[in-house]
Amino acid sequence: MAKKEKINDRYFESGRSLLPGRSRQATALLEHCMLCPRRCGVNRLQGETGFCGIGRKARIAAYGPHFGEESVLVGSTGSGAIFFGGCNLQCVFCQNEDISILHDHEGNIDAHGGDAGGEAVDGRQLAMIMLELQEKGCLNINLVTPSHVVPQILEALAEAAAMGLTLPLVYNTSAYDSVETLQLLDGIVDIYMPDCKFQRKESAARYLGAPDYPQVMQQAIVEMHSQVGDLICGRQGEAVRGLLVRHLVMPGLLEETAQIMQFLAHKVSSETFVNVMDQYRPCYRAAEFAELNRVLRPDEYEQAMEMARKAGLHRFEERDFGRLLALLKLDPR
Numbered sequence: 247m248a249k250k251e252k253i254n255d256r257y258f259e260s261g262r263s264l265l266p267g268r269s270r271q272a273t274a275l276l277e278h279c280m281l282c283p284r285r286c287g288v289n290r291l292q293g294e295t296g297f298c299g300i301g302r303k304a305r306i307a308a309y310g311p312h313f314g315e316e317s318v319l320v321g322s323t324g325s326g327a328i329f330f331g332g333c334n335l336q337c338v339f340c341q342n343e344d345i346s347i348l349h350d351h352e353g354n355i356d357a358h359g360g361d362a363g364g365e366a367v368d369g370r371q372l373a374m375i376m377l378e379l380q381e382k383g384c385l386n387i388n389l390v391t392p393s394h395v396v397p398q399i400l401e402a403l404a405e406a407a408a409m410g411l412t413l414p415l416v417y418n419t420s421a422y423d424s425v426e427t428l429q430l431l432d433g434i435v436d437i438y439m440p441d442c443k444f445q446r447k448e449s450a451a452r453y454l455g456a457p458d459y460p461q462v463m464q465q466a467i468v469e470m471h472s473q474v475g476d477l478i479c480g481r482q483g484e485a486v487r488g489l490l491v492r493h494l495v496m497p498g499l500l501e502e503t504a505q506i507m508q509f510l511a512h513k514v515s516s517e518t519f520v521n522v523m524d525q526y527r528p529c530y531r532a533a534e535f536a537e538l539n540r541v542l543r544p545d546e547y548e549q550a551m552e553m554a555r556k557a558g559l560h561r562f563e564e565r566d567f568g569r570l571l572a573l574l575k576l577d578p579r
């Protein structure tokens with residue numbers, strides 16, 4: 247019953263009372279930053295930066311209606327994506343290294359130059375971007391790589407909700423999130439979209455630079471599910487609330503896939519909506535790892551889907567080839 251009551255909560259209804267307090271709580275965490283499992287302890291209020299490379303202000307690399315996301319997030323008008331600069335992971339196969347990885351291998355900031363990670367924005371500017379995306383008819387606000395800028399997001403939401411923002415909020419994350427920070431988002435985020443990367447700590451250390459990733463990711467996803475439940479869609483098939491998990495199948499690492507699917511089905515819910523993704527391609531430093539330096543074979547993807555079904559999962563993102571071709575501006579006929 248408690249969960250049902252939560253599910254009827256929406257941030258814009260309770261926002262005036264809930265958001266300013268949560269925003270203050272989260273901002274206080276920046277003084278000795280323990281926002282994520284890196285626990286850097288730097289004073290971001292004074293502009294210091296830790297692993298993620300972001301100080302007091304969030305950086306935005308790009309924003310706008312995005313049609314490349316899951317069909318339940320896109321509809322006909324697009325998902326209102328906001329791409330944040332910086333990241334608290336450092337995946338060796340990162341596809342967005344120019345906006346996400348702001349430290350070089352020696353830990354020096356701004357590995358890609360002074361504007362790395364995009365434009366710095368304050369809470370009011372971020373709120374205006376959210377409202378602009380709503381004005382454009384987007385189906386939701388899709389916060390891409392948000393873990394290290396939760397206080398800045400809450401600051402903006404407090405203003406945006408007061409100015410009329412009502413779209414569902416999507417927290418689109420690598421899942422390297424601390425439970426304490428996620429609890430500040432309870433009753434605010436509508437849709438959690440974590441990326442389940444690895445289940446073995448050896449893989450997480452080798453490819454993400456975070457040996458504790460599997461444990462952190464599992465605790466985070468259990469917390470997310472306890473807040474929002476299984477994915478619920480509206481009349482047009484659009485996601486309105488719940489958990490949507492992504493898993494990028496990695497070449498030669500299918501045992502990771504098998505363990506992740508078992509975790510989701512048995513420790514989260516067999517009703518978990520999963521996007522099993524086949525689009526891995528070698529990027530960033532992947533060429534340094536022979537096993538990652540190729541694309542996925544079709545038979546590996548089929549095995550991954552079979553593993554998911556065998557684990558007991560049955561709600562999957564359907565691959566809509568017509569939509570994909572339209573994105574590439576090709577005519578499917």
Ligand code: SF4
Pocket residue numbers: 279280281282283284285286287288295296297298299300333334393394395
């Ligand atoms: S949010 Fe950034 S500075 Fe804070 S603990 Fe995480 S990586 Fe470090």
